[in-house]
Amino acid sequence: MTDTLEVAQQNGGRHTPYAFLQHTNPGTPAGALLRAYWQPVGLSGDVAPGGAPHPVRVMGEDLVLFRDDAGRAGLLGIKCAHRCADLSYGRVENGGLRCLYHGWLFDVDGRCLEQPAEGANSTFKDRVRQKSYPTHEAGGAIWAYMGAGEPPLFPNYPAVVAPEAYRLTTRWFSNCNWMQGSEGNIDPVHTSYLHRFALAEDPNKTRLGVFAADGAPDLTIEETRFGLRIYAERKIADSTDRYLRITNFVMPNTCSINGAEADLGPGGCGMSWNVPIDDTHHWRYSFGFHAKAAMAKDRMASFQDAEKIEGTDVMRRNPANRYLQDRESMATQSYIGLGKVFPVHDIFITESQGPILPHDEEHLASSDVAILRARKQLTEAAKAVAAGETPLGVVRDPKDNDFSDLVVITKRLPASVSLQAYCAELAASDLYTLAPLG
Numbered sequence: 001m002t003d004t005l006e007v008a009q010q011n012g013g014r015h016t017p018y019a020f021l022q023h024t025n026p027g028t029p030a031g032a033l034l035r036a037y038w039q040p041v042g043l044s045g046d047v048a049p050g051g052a053p054h055p056v057r058v059m060g061e062d063l064v065l066f067r068d069d070a071g072r073a074g075l076l077g078i079k080c081a082h083r084c085a086d087l088s089y090g091r092v093e094n095g096g097l098r099c100l101y102h103g104w105l106f107d108v109d110g111r112c113l114e115q116p117a118e119g120a121n122s123t124f125k126d127r128v129r130q131k132s133y134p135t136h137e138a139g140g141a142i143w144a145y146m147g148a149g150e151p152p153l154f155p156n157y158p159a160v161v162a163p164e165a166y167r168l169t170t171r172w173f174s175n176c177n178w179m180q181g182s183e184g185n186i187d188p189v190h191t192s193y194l195h196r197f198a199l200a201e202d203p204n205k206t207r208l209g210v211f212a213a214d215g216a217p218d219l220t221i222e223e224t225r226f227g228l229r230i231y232a233e234r235k236i237a238d239s240t241d242r243y244l245r246i247t248n249f250v251m252p253n254t255c256s257i258n259g260a261e262a263d264l265g266p267g268g269c270g271m272s273w274n275v276p277i278d279d280t281h282h283w284r285y286s287f288g289f290h291a292k293a294a295m296a297k298d299r300m301a302s303f304q305d306a307e308k309i310e311g312t313d314v315m316r317r318n319p320a321n322r323y324l325q326d327r328e329s330m331a332t333q334s335y336i337g338l339g340k341v342f343p344v345h346d347i348f349i350t351e352s353q354g355p356i357l358p359h360d361e362e363h364l365a366s367s368d369v370a371i372l373r374a375r376k377q378l379t380e381a382a383k384a385v386a387a388g389e390t391p392l393g394v395v396r397d398p399k400d401n402d403f404s405d406l407v408v409i410t411k412r413l414p415a416s417v418s419l420q421a422y423c424a425e426l427a428a429s430d431l432y433t434l435a436p437l438g
Contacts, residue, residue, distance in 0.1 A: 016359050016360050017379070018359060018378075018379065019360075021179060021375065021378050021379070021382070022177050022279060022356055022357075024059040024276045025059060025061075025278070025279065026060060026061060029382045029385075029386060030378070031060070032147070032148075033252055033378065033381055033385050033391060034059060034252055034276070035145075035146040035147035035148075036147040036152075036381075036385050037145075037147075037152070037251070037391075037394060038143045038144070038145050038151070038152070038154055038155065039144060039146065039273065039275050040141040040143050040275060040283075040285040041058050041063070041135075041142055041143065041144045041275070042056055042141065042142045043141055043142070043171055044073075044137060044140050044142060045140075046065060047066055047067040048067070050069075050092075051067065052088075052092075053065065053066040053092065054066065054088065055088040056075075057277045057278065058144070058146070058275065058276070058277065059146070059276045060276075060278050061077075062077070062078045062079070063075055063076065063077060063131075063133075064076050064077075064087045064088040064090075064097070066090075066092055066097050067092070068097070068107070068108055069092060069094070069095065070095065072108050073108065073135045073137055073142045074096075074097065074107070074108030074109075074132065074135060075108075075132065075133045075135050075144045076097065076108075076110060076130050076131060076132050077130055077131030077132070080099040080130070081104070081112070081128050081130045081131075082099065082104050082115075082128075083101055083102070085100065087099055087106075087130075094114070095107055096108070098114075103115070103116040104116075104125075104128075106130040108132065108135070109132055110129045110131060110132030111129065111130075112125040112126070112129065112130065113125070134151050136154045138154065138160050139159070139161065139162075139167060139169055140167070140169035140287075141160075141285060141287075152390075152395050152396050153395045153397075153401050155395050155401060155403065156402065156403055157250075157256070157271060157287075157403050157406065158269070158289060158403060158404075158406070158432040159256070159269055159271040159287040159288070159289035160287050160289075162289055162434065163434075165294070165437055166290060166291060166295075166434060167287055167289040168287075168288040168295060168297045168300055168301060170286045170288075170313075170343075171283055171284065171313045172284040172286070172315065172343050172347060173283060173284075173312075173315070174274075174282050174283070174284055174347045174350065174351060175280070175281055175351050176280065176281070176282070176351045176353065176355055176356070176357075177276075177279060177280060177282065177356045177357060178274045178282040179274075179357070180350035180353050180357050181272075181274035181282060181284055181346065181347070181350050182254075182255070182374075183371045183374070184346050184350050185249075185255035185272055185274070185346075186228070186230060186255050186257075186371065186374060187367075187370065187371060188217060188219065188230055188232035188245060188370065189216075189217065189219075189367045191211045192211045192212055192214070192215035192217075193215065193335055194335065194336060194345050194346070195335075195342055195345055196211065196212045196334075197333060197334055197335070197340065198333065199330075199331070199333065199334070210236065210243045211234065213234070213237060214234035214235045214236075216367070217232040217234045217245075218232070218233040218234075219231065219233075219366075219369055219370065220233075220419060221369055221373050222420075223373075223377070224405070225400070225405075226248070226250050226251060226393045226403070226406065227249040227251040227374070227377060227393055228248065228370060228373055228374060229246065229247075229423070230246070230247045230249065231244065231245075231246055231423075232244070232245045232246075233419070241413060241415060242412075242415060243410070243411075243413075244409070244410070244411050244413050244419065244422070245409070245410045246407050246408060246409045246410075246423060247408060248406055248407075248408065249370060249374045249377075250393065251377065251378070251381060251391065251392050251393030251394075252378055252391070252393070253273055253274045254271060254272065255271065255272055256269050256406050256408050257270055257272075257408060258409070259286075259288055259342070260288065260295075261288050261289065261290045261295055264290050264292065264295065265292065266292070266409055266411070267290055267291040267292035267432065268288075268289060268290035268293075268408070269406070269408035269432075270287065270288045270289065270408075271287045271289070272285065272286040272287075273286075279355075280355035283313075284343065284346075284347070291431070291432045291433060291434050293435075293437070294437045294438075303340075304343065307341045307344050315347060317338065317344060317348065319351070323348050325338055326338075326339075336348075336349075377392060381393075404427055404428075404431065405427040407423050407427050407431065409426060
């Protein structure tokens with residue numbers, strides 16, 4: 001594995017040393033890296049109690065997600081260990097998932113419980129295991145650990161472990177490589193352009209106007225125990241104050257940023273996981289959260305669902321219909337003419353980069369400092385996994401499983417306030433302590 005990683009980084013080209021990170025199928029260095037962390041592999045509703053098994057593809061592996069008759073979630077290889085029949089059509093009964101071909105029954109841990117055609121005295125079932133991965137249910141999603149050895153602790157990210165009343169979980173399908181989505185999440189500059197509205201108005205008077213008013217923020221990057229902390233400072237017209245936005249890259253394919261919940265004040269954040277289906281498709285799992293105020297979840301969900309093909313998590317907008325771009329609205333209302341749903345903007349622009357962004361054709365600038373630093377962190381973490389070491393951000397000690405330091409904020413601050421001191425103050429506060437929802 002180490003040799004593979006070293007060869008992968010010797011491709012030449014402007015930025016091709018990081019191209020190996022785009023490939024996550026079994027046996028790849030980046031695939032081993034992402035498998036070292038808990039990853040969302042489905043929504044809880046995909047396998048409702050008593051419901052049918054659900055076929056899924058994760059990092060090039062074809063699997064089946066199911067909920068047994070005791071309510072436990074399981075993730076198995078989709079092909080039966082007997083004669084490779086498709087288990088996603090199987091029967092959920094008697095403590096497991098039963099293959100329709102010859103009745104072999106597997107539990108959530110991959111143990112073969114029954115082989116009815118083998119006779120009462122056969123012990124062959126005890127020597128057969130179906131591929132299986134440990135699962136954990138949290139945040140309205142089912143998570144899997146697909147790596148080697150014992151699973152790490154499930155990370156207590158506030159946006160994921162909070163009760164349902166405090167969060168909104170959504171999912172979007174994307175026709176491009178996982179890195180394009182992940183890197184878009186940690187790019188603090190694109191908000192000034194891609195998500196800009198009300199072009200005809202004074203940007204200082206609109207809700208997101210500060211981003212438009214200063215499209216060249218000062219960026220400061222800090223390495224943290226979970227990845228990167230990103231400070232973006234924007235100037236405010238006629239004031240010495242500045243507008244601070246703190247966002248985070250969370251290893252290896254996660255972000256913690258401000259989304260719509262930011263309108264409710266401090267105490268909220270949004271986390272998104274860009275989980276590869278294969279090298280040219282991925283799912284974006286998002287968890288919106290606020291600890292202090294009730295989000296308008298029904299309105300937020302319906303706002304997003306209106307952009308999806310009914311009954312799916314696939315966008316109505318696509319290259320075949322030119323993403324339904326409204327060119328007339330681009331004159332005064334919208335910078336890109338694609339409505340007001342931010343995930344739509346993000347998916348559109350990252351899909352426009354192609355199925356796999358050609359690193360040797362890009363020209364990274366100073367505003368891409370977070371992206372370049374994240375690629376370096378991912379590379380170092382891939383080396384650690386290849387060497388049998390624990391990569392950055394994996395939690396194995398309970399004392400490290402408090403993420404109150406995963407600070408997210410959008411705030412106007414006086415010029416005299418230190419960024420680091422303000423961030424430390426927030427981390428030591430009750431920023432994510434749940435308050436009663438009235």
